[in-house]
Amino acid sequence: MTQTEDKITLSTEDTPLVPMEKIVSLCKRRGFVYPNSEIYGGVSGIYDFGPLGVELRNNIRRYWWWSMVQTNDNVVGIEGNIITHPRVWEASGHVENFVDRLVECKNCKRRFRVDQLPKENLEQNKRPVCGGELGEPRVFNLMMETYIGVVEGERMKTYLRGEACQNIYLDYDNVQKSSRMQIPFGICQIGKAFRNEVTPGNFLFRQREFEQWDLQFFVHPSEMQKWFDYWRERRFEWYKGIINHKDRLRLRPHGPDELAHYAKQAFDIEYRSVLGWQEWEGIHWRQDWDLSRHSQFSGHDLSYTDPETKERYIPWIVETSGGVDRTFLNLLLDAYEEEPPSGKDKEGRTVLRLHPWFAPVKVAVLPLQKNKEELVTTARDIHKRLQRLMVSQYDDVANIGRRYRRQDEIGTPFCVTVDFQTLEDQTVTVRERDGMTQIRLQIKELPAYLLERVMWNYS
Numbered sequence: 171m172t173q174t175e176d177k178i179t180l181s182t183e184d185t186p187l188v189p190m191e192k193i194v195s196l197c198k199r200r201g202f203v204y205p206n207s208e209i210y211g212g213v214s215g216i217y218d219f220g221p222l223g224v225e226l227r228n229n230i231r232r233y234w235w236w237s238m239v240q241t242n243d244n245v246v247g248i249e250g251n252i253i254t255h256p257r258v259w260e261a262s263g264h265v266e267n268f269v270d271r272l273v274e275c276k277n278c279k280r281r282f283r284v285d286q287l288p289k290e291n292l293e294q295n296k297r298p299v300c301g302g303e304l305g306e307p308r309v310f311n312l313m314m315e316t317y318i319g320v321v322e323g324e325r326m327k328t329y330l331r332g333e334a335c336q337n338i339y340l341d342y343d344n345v346q347k348s349s350r351m352q353i354p355f356g357i358c359q360i361g362k363a364f365r366n367e368v369t370p371g372n373f374l375f376r377q378r379e380f381e382q383w384d385l386q387f388f389v390h391p392s393e394m395q396k397w398f399d400y401w402r403e404r405r406f407e408w409y410k411g412i413i414n415h416k417d418r419l420r421l422r423p424h425g426p427d428e429l430a431h432y433a434k435q436a437f438d439i440e441y442r443s444v445l446g447w448q449e450w451e452g453i454h455w456r457q458d459w460d461l462s463r464h465s466q467f468s469g470h471d472l473s474y475t476d477p478e479t480k481e482r483y484i485p486w487i488v489e490t491s492g493g494v495d496r497t498f499l500n501l502l503l504d505a506y507e508e509e510p511p512s513g514k515d516k517e518g519r520t521v522l523r524l525h526p527w528f529a530p531v532k533v534a535v536l537p538l539q540k541n542k543e544e545l546v547t548t549a550r551d552i553h554k555r556l557q558r559l560m561v562s563q564y565d566d567v568a569n570i571g572r573r574y575r576r577q578d579e580i581g582t583p584f585c586v587t588v589d590f591q592t593l594e595d596q597t598v599t600v601r602e603r604d605g606m607t608q609i610r611l612q613i614k615e616l617p618a619y620l621l622e623r624v625m626w627n628y629s
């Protein structure tokens with residue numbers, strides 16, 4: 171992002187790809203993400219979100235919900251549960267087919283996913299790097315099991331959901347009838363999913379507990395292509411709108427060997443980082459597979475009758491399915507920059523060029539000196555008033571330059587400084603993160619000025 175006068179705009183200028191260690195370190199140091207159960211040695215593929223992380227997550231979720239549910243008259247939202255009837259996962263095919271095939275190296279004992287090994291290693295039956303012989307492939311189911319009930323022998327085995335979208339199919343009939351939606355219409359949900367990933371890694375990229383967002387859009391079969399194209403483009407533009415480096419985003423069509431048997435086509439929206447080109451969201455042609463299977467397994471007819479033509483059919487589905495955690499990670503990878511010392515800035519700085527909408531802290535209020543009571547009282551008062559409108563942080567520790575840097579590193583778009591002139595004329599300095607430009611404003615002008623820039627001015 172760059173600053174033109176007082177308006178923040180996204181820039182397409184490219185900068186080097188950011189090493190993952192820099193993001194992991196920033197996240198721990200500044201309270202975005204911590205390893206789960208760290209004091210016990212941690213659990214691979216499971217993370218907790220700290221004070222800044224939870225703000226960023228909430229902003230990400232809120233923006234998706236606003237743009238998918240609140241601003242589309244033909245889309246509604248639900249919040250389904252993590253635990254469902256176990257038959258759901260038989261109908262969906264997860265019990266039988268949600269598997270990874272793994273091979274173990276006889277030399278170093280490490281395990282590898284067959285679909286991720288280079289072809290030549292599979293052909294020669296040799297592990298990359300150590301060259302050890304590979305064992306026979308073994309199959310592992312990714313579903314996490316759990317039990318309902320307390321009495322041994324009467325407990326029902328079920329699963330923590332492996333994908334959040336199943337709740338939408340389960341609630342489809344209730345939503346359609348209770349909200350009087352007519353086809354074409356969509357149902358959205360954001361929710362946790364659980365997978366016993368055999369090779370979790372790359373920080374938040376592949377976890378065992380993570381959060382997905384889904385739109386399932388129900389259409390007449392004759393309109394499937396039209397809506398598939400529509401949502402593929404909408405979702406691609408959505409991702410383009412939230413990153414600085416537009417050239418790091420692409421739409422990749424699935425090859426015939428990747429397509430599900432019912433899918434005519436599918437696309438991944440991919441982002442390029444140090445991990446290479448990787449999926450961020452999938453756009454799937456699910457046809458009538460899900461509702462037909464749940465009709466068959468549950469015995470509950472999920473077909474739809476057109477109120478005008480009286481035609482009865484199982485709706486076809488366009489799915490757009492992405493991840494809150496991958497968005498969190500990609501936004502940080504995209505926004506992180508280390509700026510060398512320059513004319514304006516003698517020391518250089520680390521800056522997170524997050525769009526103000528996503529920034530965990532929107533404004534920091536800083537008295538120029540902490541040993542001058544009037545400065546502190548005025549700054550605290552401004553901070554308290556701004557807190558009613560947005561996330562504001564008060565900071566009086568260290569010199570002003572260091573405080574600016576602390577805020578730059580967490581992506582705070584504006585800093586308000588209270589100085590001696592404030593006490594005379596009720597004006598403050600507003601310093602903007604990206605261009606480090608400063609203007610003077612009346613205190614009473616602050617709410618409208620900041621609100622417009624952090625909430626409304628989204629391009």
Ligand code: GAP
Binds near residue numbers: 492
């Ligand atoms: N209902 C379709 C579905 O679940 P998916 O490609 O397996 O499709 C959709 O998952 C999205 O969920 C991915 O594009 C990714 O953003 C996110 N995701 C999947 N597995 C993940 C994992 N282990 N850790 C973090 N995010 C994951």
